[in-house]
Amino acid sequence: MENIHEQFESAVALCHYGDDIYLVDDAAPLAAVMPLVAGREIMTDKIVCLLCRGGHLGLRLNYHDLQLTAGQVLITLPGMIIDTREVSPDFRAATLLLSEHFTSTLNLGSPYRTLLSIQRQPVATLLEGMEEAMLNFFAMVRGLIGQPSHPNLGHVLHLLFEAWFFGFGPYLHNAESQLVATAAELHTEQFLRLVEQHFRQQHSLDWYAFQLNVSPKRLSICVKQTSGRTATEWIDRHRLHEATRLLRQGHLSVKEVAAALGFPNQSAFGTWYKRQTGTSPSHTKGAQ
Numbered sequence: 008m009e010n011i012h013e014q015f016e017s018a019v020a021l022c023h024y025g026d027d028i029y030l031v032d033d034a035a036p037l038a039a040v041m042p043l044v045a046g047r048e049i050m051t052d053k054i055v056c057l058l059c060r061g062g063h064l065g066l067r068l069n070y071h072d073l074q075l076t077a078g079q080v081l082i083t084l085p086g087m088i089i090d091t092r093e094v095s096p097d098f099r100a101a102t103l104l105l106s107e108h109f110t111s112t113l114n115l116g117s118p119y120r121t122l123l124s125i126q127r128q129p130v131a132t133l134l135e136g137m138e139e140a141m142l143n144f145f146a147m148v149r150g151l152i153g154q155p156s157h158p159n160l161g162h163v164l165h166l167l168f169e170a171w172f173f174g175f176g177p178y179l180h181n182a183e184s185q186l187v188a189t190a191a192e193l194h195t196e197q198f199l200r201l202v203e204q205h206f207r208q209q210h211s212l213d214w215y216a217f218q219l220n221v222s223p224k225r226l227s228i229c230v231k232q233t234s235g236r237t238a239t240e241w242i243d244r245h246r247l248h249e250a251t252r253l254l255r256q257g258h259l260s261v262k263e264v265a266a267a268l269g270f271p272n273q274s275a276f277g278t279w280y281k282r283q284t285g286t287s288p289s290h291t292k293g294a295q
Contacts, residue, residue: 048088050245054085056081056102060100068087083129086203101141113168243279265277
């Protein structure tokens with residue numbers, strides 16, 4: 008289990024603006040972009056935009072089975088879990104990462120909410136000219152980040168990304184609006200989005216059911232039917248990714264990690280973690 012932005016730190020073809028914006032071009036080795044290795048899961052902690060430039064990538068994003076090929080773009084939201092199934096040897100991608108903090112400071116209004124449509128359609132096939140436009144946008148951002156002494160760098164980057172979201176967002180929204188979801192799928196999508204936002208402190212199925220105004224039994228049936236996992240498994244899956252990330256970073260004690268994930272004490276966290284992984288938190292702590 009790995010955290011995406013940590014992989015970017017070692018990327019050769021990397022440029023970044025603090026911890027808010029990361030760009031990796033398609034000349035970088037795949038492992039430098041994201042640990043997309045068959046059989047490995049990662050949980051995103053940023054908005055990820057992956058523009059496929061060649062080859063193909065097979066993955067499961069939350070409960071969606073997806074194929075990404077040249078001319079397509081994959082966008083994921085923070086908290087989504089990527090389970091890589093297949094990566095072709097010639098797979099290449101230009102990749103952008105944005106922090107939630109950065110996007111929250113953009114003056115986007117309702118158009119930003121169209122980004123949530125990617126929960127239902129994370130992969131979009133670009134229309135003619137859109138791939139070139141996106142690459143030009145990436146190049147412009149890269150050029151600006153390469154001028155750290157620019158007196159208005161932060162303001163210009165904000166304006167540039169606002170324009171990008173307004174331009175690209177409606178395309179995603181229009182593509183998504185053509186889909187028809189069942190009630191079970193809608194409940195599952197809403198549940199997973201809540202889990203992505205609140206899993207650190209909210210672990211009860213009853214809490215999520217109350218937020219969605221459905222009975223716990225109804226929500227449980229919908230989630231299992233749609234995704235193949237129980238609601239509790241989804242909550243634990245997110246907590247386990249975050250627990251492993253925090254332990255491996257080594258900045259927090261086991262007790263502090265337990266508190267960060269809403270456990271009543273270190274002992275309860277240790278029992279839960281060993282049940283999930285077969286090993287103790289102290290064994291994982293600081294491991295790479």
